[in-house]
Amino acid sequence: MSRLLFWLALIFLIGFAIRSKIREAQKRQQPFNQPPPAGPAAGAARQNTSAEVETMLQCAHCGVFYPASETVQARGRDYCSAAHAAMPSA
Ligand SMILES: [Zn+2]
Numbered sequence: 001m002s003r004l005l006f007w008l009a010l011i012f013l014i015g016f017a018i019r020s021k022i023r024e025a026q027k028r029q030q031p032f033n034q035p036p037p038a039g040p041a042a043g044a045a046r047q048n049t050s051a052e053v054e055t056m057l058q059c060a061h062c063g064v065f066y067p068a069s070e071t072v073q074a075r076g077r078d079y080c081s082a083a084h085a086a087m088p089s090a
Pocket of ligand 1: 064
């Protein structure tokens with residue numbers, strides 16, 4: 001009888017482990033609360049929807065990545081600072 005209980009417990013534990021693994025994998029597929037709304041402008045909307053993750057841009061002069069809110073635009077390119085925007089591009 002105790003053997004049967006042992007096997008039942010083992011099966012329950014294995015089932016629980018598999019279920020938690022599946023849940024973990026599903027969480028990895030949807031890292032945020034809501035997936036970005038799909039539509040004709042899905043690509044553009046993806047950059048604006050989440051306030052937690054800000055879009056990062058690369059400076060055309062030094063190549064450093066910085067938040068899009070701090071961008072300095074000059075000659076149609078993005079720069080990390082006014083100093084780099086003033087410099088002649090290579
Ligand atoms: Zn720069």
